[in-house]
Amino acid sequence: MPVVELAGVSKAYENKVAVSDLSLSIEAGQMFGLLGPNGAGKTSSIRMMMGITIPDAGSIRLFEKPFERQSLERVGYLPEERGLYKKMKVLDQLVFFGCLHGLSAEEARKRATAWAKRMEIAETLDKKTQELSKGMQQKIQFISTLLHDPGLIVMDEPFSGLDPVNAVLVEQTLLELKSQGKAIVFSTHRMDQVEKLCDSICLIDKGQAVLSGNLREIKSRYERNRVIVEFEGSSAFLNSGEVAETKNYSGHAEIKLKPRGDAQKLLHEAAAAATIYRFELVEPSLEEIFIQTVGGKADA
Amino acid sequence: MRNVLLIAKREYLEQIRGRAFKFSTVLLPLLIVAMLGANYFTGRDAGAVKHLAIAADSAPLAEAIRRQLLDDKDAKFTVEAVAPATRQDRDALVKLVQSKAIDGLLALETSANGAATATYTSQSSGDFMTAERLKYALNRGLLQERLTAGGLKPAQADALMKQVTIETLQVNKQGKEAKSDGLASFYKAVAMLLLITMPILLYGMDMARSIVEEKNSRIFEVMLAVARPDDLLAGKLIGVGGVGITQIAIWVAAAALLAGPALGANLLSGNFSLHFSWTEGLLFPLYFLLGFFLYSAFFSGLAATCETAQELQMYMPLAAVPVWLSCGLLPVILGNPNSAWAIAASLFPPTAAFVMIPRMGLEMPPLWQFGASIGLMVLSIWGVLWFSSRLYRVGILMYGKRATLPELLRWLRYS
Numbered sequence: 001m002p003v004v005e006l007a008g009v010s011k012a013y014e015n016k017v018a019v020s021d022l023s024l025s026i027e028a029g030q031m032f033g034l035l036g037p038n039g040a041g042k043t044s045s046i047r048m049m050m051g052i053t054i055p056d057a058g059s060i061r062l063f064e065k066p067f068e069r070q071s072l073e074r075v076g077y078l079p080e081e082r083g084l085y086k087k088m089k090v091l092d093q094l095v096f097f098g099c100l101h102g103l104s105a106e107e108a109r110k111r112a113t114a115w116a117k118r119m120e121i122a123e124t125l126d127k128k129t130q131e132l133s134k135g136m137q138q139k140i141q142f143i144s145t146l147l148h149d150p151g152l153i154v155m156d157e158p159f160s161g162l163d164p165v166n167a168v169l170v171e172q173t174l175l176e177l178k179s180q181g182k183a184i185v186f187s188t189h190r191m192d193q194v195e196k197l198c199d200s201i202c203l204i205d206k207g208q209a210v211l212s213g214n215l216r217e218i219k220s221r222y223e224r225n226r227v228i229v230e231f232e233g234s235s236a237f238l239n240s241g242e243v244a245e246t247k248n249y250s251g252h253a254e255i256k257l258k259p260r261g262d263a264q265k266l267l268h269e270a271a272a273a274a275t276i277y278r279f280e281l282v283e284p285s286l287e288e289i290f291i292q293t294v295g296g297k298a299d300a
Numbered sequence: 301m302r303n304v305l306l307i308a309k310r311e312y313l314e315q316i317r318g319r320a321f322k323f324s325t326v327l328l329p330l331l332i333v334a335m336l337g338a339n340y341f342t343g344r345d346a347g348a349v350k351h352l353a354i355a356a357d358s359a360p361l362a363e364a365i366r367r368q369l370l371d372d373k374d375a376k377f378t379v380e381a382v383a384p385a386t387r388q389d390r391d392a393l394v395k396l397v398q399s400k401a402i403d404g405l406l407a408l409e410t411s412a413n414g415a416a417t418a419t420y421t422s423q424s425s426g427d428f429m430t431a432e433r434l435k436y437a438l439n440r441g442l443l444q445e446r447l448t449a450g451g452l453k454p455a456q457a458d459a460l461m462k463q464v465t466i467e468t469l470q471v472n473k474q475g476k477e478a479k480s481d482g483l484a485s486f487y488k489a490v491a492m493l494l495l496i497t498m499p500i501l502l503y504g505m506d507m508a509r510s511i512v513e514e515k516n517s518r519i520f521e522v523m524l525a526v527a528r529p530d531d532l533l534a535g536k537l538i539g540v541g542g543v544g545i546t547q548i549a550i551w552v553a554a555a556a557l558l559a560g561p562a563l564g565a566n567l568l569s570g571n572f573s574l575h576f577s578w579t580e581g582l583l584f585p586l587y588f589l590l591g592f593f594l595y596s597a598f599f600s601g602l603a604a605t606c607e608t609a610q611e612l613q614m615y616m617p618l619a620a621v622p623v624w625l626s627c628g629l630l631p632v633i634l635g636n637p638n639s640a641w642a643i644a645a646s647l648f649p650p651t652a653a654f655v656m657i658p659r660m661g662l663e664m665p666p667l668w669q670f671g672a673s674i675g676l677m678v679l680s681i682w683g684v685l686w687f688s689s690r691l692y693r694v695g696i697l698m699y700g701k702r703a704t705l706p707e708l709l710r711w712l713r714y715s
Contacts, residue, residue, distance in 0.1 A: 050525045072526060083519030087314060099306050100526045144522075 001064065003028050003152045003183035004049060009058035010207075011044055018044035020207040021058070026183050026200070028151070031174065033194040033215075034187040036204035037294055042187040043080055045204065046156055049185075050077050063151065073102045076150035080157045080187075082141050086130040090116075093129060094144055101148035108147060115143040119169065134161050142170060146177070153177065155186040159193060171197060191287040201286075205294045219283045226282045227255040227263060233274030242266045303527045307535025308542065315506075315543040324502060325547050329554075332494045336487055350430060351378045351401075353393050355385035356408040361416075361445045365406070368437035397421050406434055416442060486634060489658035493630065495551070496588055496657045497623050503544045504595035505616060507536060508603035511696070512612050515604065520696040529693040533600055533685075541592050545585055552581070580660050583670070590677040591653030595619060597681060601688025604695030626654035637662045647673050649680035 002025045011019045019041040026032045036042050047053045049060060051069055062071040085093055091112055098108025116122045119139045124132055129140065138161045145153065158174075159167050174197065178184055188194060194201060194215075201218065203211040211218060230252050238246045238253060242261040247254040257263060263281050270276055284292070315321050352369065356362035362383035369377045380402070382389050393405045404422035411417075420434055440461060447457040514520060523532055599619065606612045626645065633642045637659045645655040646665065652673045659665055 052521070052524045069528070075525070077522070077525040079518070079521040079525070081518035081521050083514075083517050083522045085310075085314070085514075085519060086517060087318070088310075096306065096310055097522075097526075100303055100523075141522075 001028050002026065002061070003063060004185070005061040006045070006049065007059050007061075009045070009048060009055045009060060011041075011048060011053065011055050017207050019048070019055075019204075022202075022204070022207070022209055023058075024202050024209065024212060026152075026185055028183050029178060029181045030183055030200060031178050031198045032183070032185045033198035033201040034185060034204065035189075035191075035194060035201055035290060036187075040204045040294075041207040042204055043156060044207075046077075046079075046154055046185070046187065049154060050075065073148065074151045076145035076148065076153045078141055078145040078153075078155040078158055080160075082138065082161075084129045084137055084141060084144075087128055089126060089128055090121075090132070090140055091125040093140065094125075094147060097144040098147045101150075103148055111147050111149075112143065115147060119143055119173075135163060135166055138162055139166065139170075142173075146173075151182060153182055153184045155184070157188055158186050159188065159190055167193075191285065191290060195286045203290060203293055211289070211293050215286070218289070219286070222284045222289065224281050224283055225257040225259075225261065226284055226288075227257065227266065228278065228280045228282060229253045229255065229270060229276065230278035231270065231274040231276050235274070237266065237270040237273045240266055240269050242269075304531045304535045304538065307523075307527065307532060308539035311510075311536050311539025312542045312546075315540065316546065320506075321543060321547070325550055328498055328502075328547075329495075329551055332491060332498075335494070336491060350376070350403045352380070352404050352406060352434075353396070353402050354379060354381045354383070354406045354408070355390050355393055356381070356383045357385070357410050358408075358445065359383040360448070361408065361410070361441055364444045365408075365437050365441035368440050369433070372433055372437070394421055397423060404430065406438070408438070485662055489634060489661040490630070492584070492661045493626065493654060493658045495548075496584065496591065497626070497654055499544050499547060499588060500591040500595055500653065501619055501623065503540050503592055504599050504619060507540045507596045508599035508612055508615075509609060510536070510540075511600055511603035511692075512606050512609055515606075515696055516608075524696075529696065530689050532696075533597075533689055533692050536600070537593060537596055540596065541589055544588060544592055548585055548588060579664065583660060584657060586674070587653040587657055590674065590681065593681045594649060594653075594677060594684060597684045597688045601684075601691035601695075604688075604692040622650035623654060626651045629655060630658065633659055634662065637665070643669060647676055649673075649677045652677055 005025045007023050009019060009022045010017070022041070022045055024032075034042050034045065044053070048055050049062075051067060051072060060067040062068075063074060065071065085096075088096070091109065094112035094115075095105055095108040098111065099105055103111070113122070113125065116125050119142065121136055121139050121143075124136055124140070129137060132140070142158070145155065153174075158170060162170060171193070174184055174186075198215055200214050201212065202209050232251060235248060235253070238248060238255070242257055242263070242265055243255050244258045244261065245256040255266070257266070267276075267279050270279065354362045354365055356365075359381070362381035366379045366381045369379050382393065385393075385407075390405075390407055393402070393407075396402045397405050400423065404420060407419045407421065409417050418438055420431055422430070444454075444457045444461060447460065448454055452460070520532070527535075599615070602615050603612055606615075629641060629645050629651075632639055633645075633655065636642065642655065642659060643665075645651045646659055646669060656665070656670070656673055
């Protein structure tokens with residue numbers, strides 16, 4: 001069942017086309033990555049999904065119905081530009097957002113307290129938002145997005161500003177929500193997180209979808225001509241005639257083979273020069289696909 | 301509507317709990333009382349303890365003027381009469397004025413046919429109050445001298461010139477008369493003008509400032525995902541307007557509690573002649589709300605186009621223009637509350653609240669004028685809201701630079 005569907009959606013601001021003929025569909029229980037370089041049209045697409053701006057052409061359906069504001073009560077939205085009322089106490093703030101999404105004050109208070117414990121910020125509930133660190137505020141915003149138990153969760157750069165420990169906490173929470181059947185859309189520049197979390201992606205460039213579909217299927221379209229090697233000793237094998245490009249991170253190398261390059265021959269050369277701990281033939285990473293698809297202009 | 305009320309409640313509670321509300325609730329009335337008190341006391345004491353000299357040809361005339369000046373209860377003069385005064389006496393007295401040994405010299409010369417000319421020499425050219433008092437004393441002195449010169453005894457002249465005080469009465473619509481005091485009415489009108497002006501401007505600017513702050517904190521993006529821009533604006537207006545009404549209610553209640561018994565006793569004994577009516581009590585908050593909505597709606601639209609509080613500050617003098625106009629009209633209103641200017645300003649929406657309120661304090665305007673001014677204000681609020689909500693819808697999501705006029709016009713067209 002598609003939770004959100006965009007069909008031929010376009011949006012232009014004055015002379016600039018932000019989104020052009022974009023179509024995508026996101027199912028319940030799916031984690032969907034919206035990717036693209038800066039200014040590609042990701043935030044514009046999300047804003048239209050949330051009814052903040054209206055498309056010039058095309059249609060948007062939420063929960064199998066044409067877009068209506070009432071449906072937004074079932075959506076949780078974490079925008080790229082975070083915003084909280086600085087002088088409000090954390091609990092009051094969460095209750096306020098919960099009530100705006102249709103919860104009673106009592107229910108919102110109960111859920112806010114439970115979520116604060118889960119996200120390890122229970123001690124901040126009585127504090128004013130302005131007294132908290134950026135990471136804490138990020139977690140409060142994350143809770144306010146989920147408080148009303150939305151069926152669709154839309155997050156623009158959800159991991160920005162989080163340290164690795166909290167990023168893992170957010171990742172685990174998202175995976176848990178996915179397993180509960182929530183549809184999750186997020187835009188990010190962190191390709192490693194997309195590879196780890198997303199089932200499907202849509203790569204947007206200059207307002208147009210240039211690559212979309214199931215992540216595994218997309219990656220399988222590419223030849224397995226990448227080698228990851230972990231080694232100790234001489235790196236002379238990186239100059240082999242089989243190698244087209246290398247990234248050498250002292251003991252960890254990512255190698256792109258020449259067309260028809262022989263991986264077995266390279267393995268022998270490597271074993272002769274160094275002690276090999278890992279030698280893995282892989283598909284190109286999402287980051288490589290991203291850069292290749294948007295013509296090397298991406299700044300991700 | 302639920303979201304509008306939730307947003308209004310949040311705005312209301314945040315402001316009511318804030319320090320600014322507590323300070324302004326206490327300080328604003330104190331400031332107004334201090335301003336009016338300072339005005340009253342400086343006015344009463346103007347020209348006080350002045351050391352004057354009178355130089356005249358006629359000693360009885362100089363003495364008559366001296367007595368008149370000393371009898372003036374509102375001013376404290378010490379007066380020295382030099383009569384008959386020679387040219388040298390006058391020159392010596394002018395030198396005393398120059399050296400500030402005395403504050404002023406009133407020199408009188410009487411011609412052979414009895415016509416008198418007078419000059420007043422002082423170091424201050426702007427002391428018109430002393431000049432007015434001298435003119436009054438001089439003319440009464442001359443009159444007394446002429447009456448005694450005509451054969452009347454001084455006591456008879458005094459009896460003829462005895463002053464009569466006028467008791468002012470104010471008649472209401474029911475024909476009931478009550479004691480009234482012009483000075484008290486003046487202070488009441490000024491106090492009411494200040495009491496309505498300051499909260500309207502204060503809360504209007506506060507609303508604009510909070511929009512710029514929220515735009516900078518990027519809260520709008522979150523809010524727009526759950527509420528329409530119009531709901532956000534309406535919620536803010538209702539919430540902040542409610543804070544203003546609460547503040548006015550606190551002032552009225554505090555005034556009734558603190559001054560009520562004392563004021564009541566004075567009114568009963570007729571010592572203090574000031575009238576307040578229920579109509580004023582009802583119309584004051586109504587005009588506050590109308591004025592607040594008009595100004596706040598206007599400034600909300602402008603605030604949405606600004607990036608910083610400094611940019612917003614540039615527009616603030618605009619708010620002051622109708623207030624200056626209204627203050628400038630105050631003497632006209634006090635002189636004739638039903639003059640064409642006073643009526644026009646009470647119907648013109650930007651000045652209506654600021655003019656109608658002091659007018660009410662002086663003389664209750666006819667019902668049609670209230671109806672017309674309220675109707676025109678409601679129409680203006682609707683128009684300004686239409687304009688502002690369009691700027692607001694687009695402006696709150698525009699970051700990075702101040703909008704130019706052509707951009708603003710495009711925003712109005714798009715939204």
